[in-house]
Amino acid sequence: MEEQQNLEAIMGLIMYGGNAKSDAMEAITAAKAGDFELADQKIADAEESLVQAHHSQTGMLTQEAQGNHIQVTLLTVHSQDHLMTSIAFTDLAKEIIDLYRRMDNE
Structure with missing residues (x-):
């Protein structure tokens, strides 16, 4: 059962x-079109997805801390890479949206 839970966390x-990452990209596209309300909503959606991803990650980390070591596979590494890329992309999207907002105000 533990293996199934780990797979679900990884897929999460x-x-x-x-x-x-998709929501963050849509937020940039919305900001580029001048729709800052949609851009803000898409960033909020992206951040909510990141919270959900962190819940999956926390479950895995808790298991590890309790001595229930999981086997590190390519899928595990890929999931961590996917999460970190999404975090960085969302942070960058916020900065790009801010630049579009400043340009729109000038």
Whole structure:
């Protein structure tokens, strides 16, 4: 059963990380079009996906801390990479949106 839970957590990282990155990209596109309300909503959606991904990650870290070591596979590494990329992309999207907002105000 533990193996199934680990797989679900790993897939959660990939899925929620992917959702966050997609929402962040949509936020940039909205800001570029001048729709800052949509851009803000998409960033909020991206951040919510990142929270969900962190819940998956926390479950795995808790297991590890309790001495229930999981086997590190390529899928595990990929899920962590996916999450970190999504976090960085979302942070960068916020900065790009801010630049579009400043340009719109000038």
